[in-house]
Amino acid sequence: MGWLRDTFLESGNDSTELERTRYDRTYILEMIGGYLMSDLSQNLVHLRWLLKLVDFKVAGEFSWESAVLATLYREMCGATLPNKAKIGGCLSLLQSWARFHFPFLRPRVNHPCTFPLIKR
Template structure:
């Protein structure tokens, strides 16, 4: 259960972000990035997009939902990258059965 509820005290957010989404935000402040950066970096996929591009868009979209609606900060413009670690948990779920 710690896989889903554990917390991260310190992490190399740039490396984690690059491993999952193949991009590193210019401005990571305290583990948070701007939602606008997600929108600009991961536009809606086209019909000829690869599966990897579609997955990256979906993860960025989920981060935008979390940061904008579900768990917004006061500015509603930032999202913490700790939520990105939950995607790793989803990738590993087939190994838990």
């Protein structure tokens, strides 16, 4: 992920269409590899996600929600192994779900908990 950030810097107003497309793909890969479908180190992204970004029109038709949930489910299944101590994946999604479905897990605060990202 560091190589991506160093190689494809943020594009400015005078950048070409190709430079903007490269930056967009880099930004999306950072979101995928660092937040949505991260590994334990959060610095690697699987090549299969890069192949989904070759054509942006096709990438918009891909069920990204299902892919995030499948990745999280796979990580949760792997975490049941006795020798595994850490878990990857989109853990904020799991935490949001748990706080919504299990009120006793919520922190006790005076203001209501909101999840603006989920409500979009």
